[in-house]
Amino acid sequence: xxxxxxxxxxxTMRVSTPLILAALAGLYSERAGIVDIGLEGKxxxxxxxxAAGAAVFGSAWIGLCFGILASxxxxxxxxxxxxxxxxxxxxSGVAINTIVAGLTVTLSMHWFGMGGQTPALSGDxxxxxxxxxFADALQDVPVIGAIYSNLLSGHNILVYLAxxxxxxxxxxxxxxxxxxxxxxxxxNPHAVDTAGISVSFIxxxxxxxxxxxxxxxxxYLSTAHNAGFLKDMSAGKGxxxxxxxxxxxxxxxxxxxxxxxxxxxxxxxxxxxGVEIPGIGQVPVQAIEVLPYVLTxxxxxxxxxxxxxxxxxxxxxxxxxx
Amino acid sequence: MTNKTMPHAIELRDISKxxxxxxxxxxxxxxxxxxxxxxxxxxxxxGKSTLMSIxxxxxxxxTGHIEVDGKRVDIRSSQDAINAGIGMVHQHFMLVENFxxxxxxxxxxxxxxxxxxxxxxxxxxxxxxxxxxSLDIDVDAIVEELPVGLQQRVEILKALYRGARxxxxxxxxxxxxxxEADHLFRILKALKDQxxxxxxxxxxxxxxxxxxxxxxxxxQGEMVAHRETLHTSKEELAELMVGKKVRLTVxxxxxxxxxxxxxxxxxxxxxxxxxxxxKEVSLELRAGEILGIAGVSGNGQSELLNVLSGITPMDxxxxxxxxxxxxxxxxxxxxxxxxxxxxxxxxxxxxxxLVTGFEAYEAAILGYHNSPVYNxxxxxxxxxxxxxxxxxxxxxxxxxxxxxxxxxxFSGGNQQKIVIAREVEQNPDVLLIGQPTRGVDIGAIxxxxxxxxxxxxxxxxxxxxxxxxxxxxxxxxxxIVMFDGAVVGELDAKDADERTLGLxxxxxxxxxxxxxxx
Numbered sequence: 140x141x142x143x144x145x146x147x148x149x150x151t152m153r154v155s156t157p158l159i160l161a162a163l164a165g166l167y168s169e170r171a172g173i174v175d176i177g178l179e180g181k182x183x184x185x186x187x188x189x190a191a192g193a194a195v196f197g198s199a200w201i202g203l204c205f206g207i208l209a210s211x212x213x214x215x216x217x218x219x220x221x222x223x224x225x226x227x228x229x230x231s232g233v234a235i236n237t238i239v240a241g242l243t244v245t246l247s248m249h250w251f252g253m254g255g256q257t258p259a260l261s262g263d264x265x266x267x268x269x270x271x272x273f274a275d276a277l278q279d280v281p282v283i284g285a286i287y288s289n290l291l292s293g294h295n296i297l298v299y300l301a302x303x304x305x306x307x308x309x310x311x312x313x314x315x316x317x318x319x320x321x322x323x324x325x326x327n328p329h330a331v332d333t334a335g336i337s338v339s340f341i342x343x344x345x346x347x348x349x350x351x352x353x354x355x356x357x358x359y360l361s362t363a364h365n366a367g368f369l370k371d372m373s374a375g376k377g378x379x380x381x382x383x384x385x386x387x388x389x390x391x392x393x394x395x396x397x398x399x400x401x402x403x404x405x406x407x408x409x410x411x412x413g414v415e416i417p418g419i420g421q422v423p424v425q426a427i428e429v430l431p432y433v434l435t436x437x438x439x440x441x442x443x444x445x446x447x448x449x450x451x452x453x454x455x456x457x458x459x460x461x
Numbered sequence: 462m463t464n465k466t467m468p469h470a471i472e473l474r475d476i477s478k479x480x481x482x483x484x485x486x487x488x489x490x491x492x493x494x495x496x497x498x499x500x501x502x503x504x505x506x507x508g509k510s511t512l513m514s515i516x517x518x519x520x521x522x523x524t525g526h527i528e529v530d531g532k533r534v535d536i537r538s539s540q541d542a543i544n545a546g547i548g549m550v551h552q553h554f555m556l557v558e559n560f561x562x563x564x565x566x567x568x569x570x571x572x573x574x575x576x577x578x579x580x581x582x583x584x585x586x587x588x589x590x591x592x593x594x595s596l597d598i599d600v601d602a603i604v605e606e607l608p609v610g611l612q613q614r615v616e617i618l619k620a621l622y623r624g625a626r627x628x629x630x631x632x633x634x635x636x637x638x639x640x641e642a643d644h645l646f647r648i649l650k651a652l653k654d655q656x657x658x659x660x661x662x663x664x665x666x667x668x669x670x671x672x673x674x675x676x677x678x679x680x681q682g683e684m685v686a687h688r689e690t691l692h693t694s695k696e697e698l699a700e701l702m703v704g705k706k707v708r709l710t711v712x713x714x715x716x717x718x719x720x721x722x723x724x725x726x727x728x729x730x731x732x733x734x735x736x737x738x739x740k741e742v743s744l745e746l747r748a749g750e751i752l753g754i755a756g757v758s759g760n761g762q763s764e765l766l767n768v769l770s771g772i773t774p775m776d777x778x779x780x781x782x783x784x785x786x787x788x789x790x791x792x793x794x795x796x797x798x799x800x801x802x803x804x805x806x807x808x809x810x811x812x813x814x815l816v817t818g819f820e821a822y823e824a825a826i827l828g829y830h831n832s833p834v835y836n837x838x839x840x841x842x843x844x845x846x847x848x849x850x851x852x853x854x855x856x857x858x859x860x861x862x863x864x865x866x867x868x869x870x871f872s873g874g875n876q877q878k879i880v881i882a883r884e885v886e887q888n889p890d891v892l893l894i895g896q897p898t899r900g901v902d903i904g905a906i907x908x909x910x911x912x913x914x915x916x917x918x919x920x921x922x923x924x925x926x927x928x929x930x931x932x933x934x935x936x937x938x939x940x941i942v943m944f945d946g947a948v949v950g951e952l953d954a955k956d957a958d959e960r961t962l963g964l965x966x967x968x969x970x971x972x973x974x975x976x977x978x979x
Contacts, residue, residue, distance in 0.1 A: 316571040316579075323557045323568050330555040333517070334569025334619075335540030450558070458519060 145285045147406045152290070152298060153364060155402030157182065157356040159301040161380035162387070162394045163308050164352035168214075170312065170389060171345035172325040174453040176232035177217055178353060179377025180239035185210040185357025187243035190257040190368035191250065193264040199362045202264065206361075207354030213239065214350030215343075222342045225455030236377075244370050257361070257368040266295040266363035297359040302395075304352070309391040321345055325449030328456040338456045356380075382435040385446050401431040468531030470495035470658035471516070471547070471627050476525035478511055485511040487682045489525070493627075493675075498649060498659040500669040500690070503679030504702055504758050504928060509662045510552070512679070513629050516660075517549045518542040529627070543569075548620025552631040554612050558605035562615050563587070565604055566622050583622070590621050594651045609734055610641035617648065621657075628652060629660040634668060635759075636734050646672045664702075664757055666695045666967045680704050699963040702757070703930055713914045716938035718747035722922040723769075723803075723891050728778035730764050739764040740947040741778070746891060746922040751913065753937025753954070757966050758928040761946035763808055766895050766926055770805040771798035772813075783890070799828060804884035808895030808926065810873075814880040817869035821859075822850035824868045825883050857882045858908065874905030881909060885916060892916060895926040910936060930962055944968040 161178045168175040188209035193202025213235050220231040244255040251257055271292035278288045312318040320341050324331045328338045356376070361368045383401055387394030408427035415421055438446050469492045476489040486508045493499045503509050514520045516527060518536040527534055534545045542549070556565050563583055572579035584600060591597050596614055604612055613633065620628055630649075634642040649659050649672060661673060669676050670690060678686040678701040686701045723746040730739040739761050746752055754762050767773040769780065771787075771794050779788035783801040787793050795805070807813035815824045826835050826846060835846050850864040857878045859871070868876055877897065884892060897913065898906040913936060917923055927933050933940060940957050942950040942965040950965040964970040 314576055316574050316576060319564060319568060319571060319576060323560065323564075326557045326559060327555070330557050330565070330568065333519075333539050333549065333551065333555040335538065335543045336569050 141282075142285065143410075145289050147403070147410060149290050149293075150406035150409065151399060151402040152294060154405045155398045156298045156301045157359050157364070157376050158380050158383055158398040158402055159395060160297075160304065160352050160356035160359065161377055162383045162398050163304050163391065164349040164356070165381055165384045166308065166312075166389060166391065166394060167321070167345045167352070168349040169384065169452055170325045170449055171321050171342045172328060172449055172451045172454070172456075173217070173221055173342055173346060173349075174228035174232065175217070175349060176229055176381065177213065177235035177377075178380050179373055179375065180232070180236035181210040181213045181350060181353035182357040182360065182377050183236075183243055183371070183373040184213050184239040185354040186361040186372055187239075187247060187257070187357075187368045189354075189358035190260065190361035191247070193260050193362050194251070194258045194367070197262075197264050199260075199264055199266045199358075202362050203354070203358045206358035207351050210354035210357060211347055211350030214346040214353070218343050218346045221455065222339050222346075225457065228453050240371060243368070247368060255370040260362060260366045264362065265366055266297055266359075268293050268295050269299075295359075295363045297355060297363050300355065301359075305391050305395045312391065317341075317344070322449075325451055328451050332456070332458065342456075353377075379431055382431055385448070386431075386435050386438055388444075388446050389448060400434075404428070404430050468495075469493055469528070470497075470530065471660070472528040472531075473512075473516070474525050474528065476512065476515060476522045476527070478515060478520060478522050480511075484682050486515070486522070489679075489684050491677055491684060491687075493658055493660060495530075495658050496653060496656050497674040498653050498661060498672055500661045500663065500673035500676040501679060502663060502666065502669050502676055502698060502702060504664055507679040507702075508682040509664075509679055510631055513549065513631055513660070513662055516542065516629060517547060543623050543625070546624060546626040547629065548617075548623060548625025548627070549629040550613060550616040550620065550631065550633055552633075552635060554616055556604050556612060556615060559603060561601050561603055562598055562607075562618075563600045565615055566600075566619050568619075570623050586622060587618060590618060593655065594621070594648060596621075596648060608641075609636045609736075610638070610644065613637070613641075613645065614648075626656070627658045627660065629662070631662045632664070633661070634663065634665065636736055638736070642668075664759055666698055666969070669698065670695055678702055695967040695969045696960065696963055699757075699967045699969075700959070703928075703959075703963065703966075711910045711914060711935045713936075714918070716750045716917065718750040718938065719920070720748050721745050722748050723780065723782045723924075725769065725780050726778050728765070728768055728775050728780070730768055730773065731776050732764075738946050739768060739775070740945070742943075742946075742948055743778075744941060744948070746924055748890075748922050749917060749920050750938045751917050751923045751925055751936050753933040753940045754924065754926045754943055755930060755933045755940055755962055755966060756928070756943035760943045760966075762926045762928075762943055763895070764946070765943070766805070766808065766893055766924075769924070770803065770807075770893055771795040772805075796828070802888075802890040804887055804889035804892045806877075806881050806884050806892070806894040806897060808899070810876055810880050815868045815876060817867065819868055820865050821854070821868055821871070821879060822846050822864035825850045825853065825864075825879055827883065829883070829887060853879075853882045853886060857912075873899075874901040874909075877901050877909065878905065881912065885912065889921065891922045891924070893924045893926075896928065897925070898927075898929070898932060930959055933957075934959075934962070942966055 161182055165175050165178050185206035189202040189206030192205030193199050217231050217235060220226040221228050247255050247257055274288040274292040277284045320331060320336055324338055324341045332338050360372055379401055383397040384394055386397035404427055408424045411422050411427060412424055437443055471493045473489055473491040476486055478486040489512055501509050515522045518539045518541050521537060527536055529545045536542050536545060566587060567579055567583050572582055587600050596618055598611060598614055604615060633645060637645060653659060663669060673690045676688050676690050677684055678698060680702060725742060725744050728739055728742045729737060732738050742765055756762050768775045774792040775789055777789060779786050811817060835842055847864050854862040859875050859878050868879065897909050913923060925936055934957055937954045940952055940954055941948055942962065944966065949968050
C-alpha cells in the first residue's frame with residue numbers, strides 16, 4: 140500500500156510539473172491584468188520548438204532555448220494584440236491556440252516528414268533523470284528510503300526547477316518592486332499610470348516571464364517527459380493550468396497545491412484504468428479526469444470559498460479623464 | 462501673503478486642447494501664487510478636469526506651456542509632473558483597493574528593487590507627514606476597508622510622499638460627508654501654512670468662498686475671470702460661471718395647468734459610495750405646464766431624472782403616476798414607465814439617448830421596438846420603420862433626411878431632434894426632458910423649444926431639466942431650484958430673474974443653510 144502511494148506521488152510530481160510551470164506563467168500574466176487562455180498554445184509551440192531544436196542540434200538545452208524563444212514570441216504577439224492594440228484577450232489567446240495547433244503539425248511534416256511528429260530523442264537530446272547522492276544506498280531503508288530514493292530522487296532538472304519556481308514567484312510577487320507594480324497593474328492600472336509608471340511596460344515584462352515559464356513547460360513535455368513531439372501533445376494542460384490558477388486564487392502556494400491535486404487526480408486516473416472497485420465496478424477514466432474542471436466550476440460558483448481575480452483583468456488600459 | 466516679486470508656483474500660458482470637434486480648453490492662462498489656495502470653478506464640462514489632466518501629464522496640450530516656480534517645464538507624463546513637484550488627488554481615487562495604505566503610498570516610489578528597505582523608510586516618512594499635517598491613518602489598513610474620507614487622505618499622502626509642493630484636488634468633496642469635507646479643508650489650510658500651493662477644482666461655490674485665497678472661473682473651455690476671493694461674492698461667481706447669453710424668447714401663451722399627472726414624494730437616492738445624491742425631493746407635475754428644474758449641474762438633477770424615468774430605483778420615497786404608486790419596494794423599470802405613457806429625453810443623447818452606430822431609422826424606435834407597429838409576425842417590419850422615420854424626418858426638419866445614415870453622423874441638433882421626435886411622437890402624458898438643447902445650434906434650439914411648448918399646449922406635463930438659465934426662464938411656467946440633491950426653492954416663472962435664480966442655485970438666498978466651518 141505504502142509503495143503504491145509512493146509510486147502515485149512520484150507520478151503526481153511528473154504530471155504536475157508542466158501544470159506548475161504553466162500555472163505560474165498564467166499567474167504572472169493574469170496578475171498583471173492579461174487573461175491568458177493562450178497558455179495551451181504556448182506550451183504546444185514550445186514543445187514543438189524544443190523537440191525540433193533538440194533533434195537537430197542533439198542537445199536538450201539548445202532545444203529548451205528554442206522552446207522558450209517560441210513561447211516568448213507567442214506571448215509577445217498576445218501582448219501586441221492585447222496591450223498595444225487593446226484587443227480582446229480571449230480572442231487573441233484562442234487565436235494563438237488555434238494557430239499553434241495547426242502550425243506545429245504543418246511545420247513538423249514539412250521539416251521531418253514523419254506524420255506530424257519529430258524524430259525520437261535520445262541521449263543528450265533529452266533531459267535525463269538526476270539521481271541524488273546516496274539514493275541507491277538508501278534504497279532499502281524503510282520509509283525514508285522510499286521517499287528519498289524513489290519519490291524525491293530520480294527526476295529531471297525541469298521538475299526540480301518547476302518546484303523551485305514557486306518560492307521564487309512568491310518572492311518576486313510579494314517582496315520586490317516589480318511584484319508590487321505587477322499586482323497593482325492588474326488591480327487598477329490607472330493608479331499605476333498616475334504614479335508615473337508605464338502600464339504597458341510592466342504588462343509586457345509580465346508576458347515575457349509568462350512566455351519563459353510556458354517555454355519550460357513545453358520543453359518538459361517533449362524533451363523530458365516524452366522523447367519527441369506528438370501532435371496536440373499539450374492535451375489541455377494549458378487549460379488545466381488555468382483552472383489550477385483560478386483554484387489557487389492567483390496565489391503561488393495555493394496554485395502549487397492545486398496543481399499537485401490535479402496532478403494527483405491524473406495519476407489516480409491512470410492507476411484506476413481497468414481496475415475493478417468492489418461494489419462499484421470499473422470507474423471510467425474520464426470520470427476522474429473531469430474532476431479538476433468540476434472542482435474549478437464549483438469554486439467559481441462559490442461552493443468552495445470565493446475566487447476573486449485581479450480586478451482589472453481582461454480590460455485593456457485606456458487613458459481616460461480622471 | 463502674495464509677494465509680487467516671488468515667481469508663481471505654477472503658471473499656465475495659452476494652454477489649448479481639442480478633442481475631435483470639442484475645444485476642451487482654449488488659450489488658458491493662469492497664475493497661482495506660491496503658498497495659496499487657488500480655486501478653479503466652473504460648471505461640469507467647462508474644461509476644469511481637462512486642464513488639470515494637462516498639468517498632471519495625463520494629456521498633452523496642443524499649444525501653450527506650463528511654468529513651475531518661474532521655470533518652463535515639459536510635462537509629458539505623470540512622472541514628469543511628479544518630478545516637477547506636482548501631486549494630484551483625483552476625483553475618482555487612483556488607489557489599488559486591496560493594497561494596504563503603505564503599499565499604495567509606495568507604489569511608484571518604492572526606493573529600490575526590493576521592497577524591504579522602502580517599507581521601513583515609508584513608515585517613518587508617513588509618521589512624519591501624519592504629524593505635520595494631522596493626516597493620521599493606520600498605514601497597514603487595507604484601502605477598501607477605509608471610509609471614503611480616509612481613502613482621500615491616502616491620496617493626499619501619496620502626493621506628499623512624492624514631495625509634491627503643488628497639490629491639485631479635483632472635486633474633492635463630491636464623495637465626502639460635510640464633516641469629512643470640513644476636515645479636508647482644515648488639512649488644506651495646514652498644507653498651505655507649510656508652504657504647499659493648493660489648486661482646488663470644484664463647482665461648489667461655498668467651498669470656494671470658505672477656503673480659497675483666489676479664484677478663477679472657467680466657462681465652456683475658457684478662463685473667463687480671475688478674482689480675489691475676498692473681493693468677490695457667490696452671486697458674482699455664479700453669474701460668471703453660468704454666463705450671460707443672448708436672451709432667448711419663446712412665444713407662448715399663459716399656461717393652463719390642470720390635473721396633477723405625476724407627483725413625487727420625498728424621493729431619496731444613494732450612490733454606490735453610499736452618498737445621498739437625491740435628498741427628499743417632492744414635486745408635482747400638472748397637465749399643461751412646463752416645470753423647469755434649475756441648478757448648477759451636478760446637484761442632483763440627473764439623479765432626479767433617472768429615478769423618475771425608472772432608470773435607477775429610488776432608495777426612499779414614492780412616485781404617484783398613472784394611478785400607480787412606485788416606491789423602493791414596488792419599483793418600475795424604464796420600460797414599464799414607458800408603458801404608462803411617460804417619455805424621457807435623456808440629458809446625454811450619446812450615452813443614453815442613441816446607439817450611435819445604429820442607422821437613424823433604427824435609433825428612432827429605440828425603447829418602442831416591441832411595439833406591434835414595427836413588428837411583423839416573426840421579423841421586424843422594416844418598411845413601417847423606414848416610412849415612419851421618413852415622415853418624422855420631414856416633420857421635424859431633420860437634416861439630412863436620410864434614414865440610413867448612422868446617427869453618429871448627424872449634427873448634435875439633428876441627433877437631438879431624432880431623440881425628441883421619438884419620444885414626443887409616442888404621444889406621452891408626461892415628458893421628462895434633460896438638457897434639450899445642449900450642443901444644439903441656435904436654429905434648432907428655436908425649433909425644439911417651439912415643439913416643447915406645443916406639447917404643453919396639447920395638455921401634456923413636461924419636466925424640463927437644464928443648466929441653461931435662459932432656457933429655464935424662457936420655457937418654464939414654474940421653476941424649482943435644486944442644490945446639493947435637494948429642492949431649495951420654487952417660484953413662478955414670472956417672478957424669476959437671473960439674480961434670484963443665481964442666488965438660489967448657489968444656495969445663498971437662505972443664510973441659515975450656510976455652513977462651512979474652516
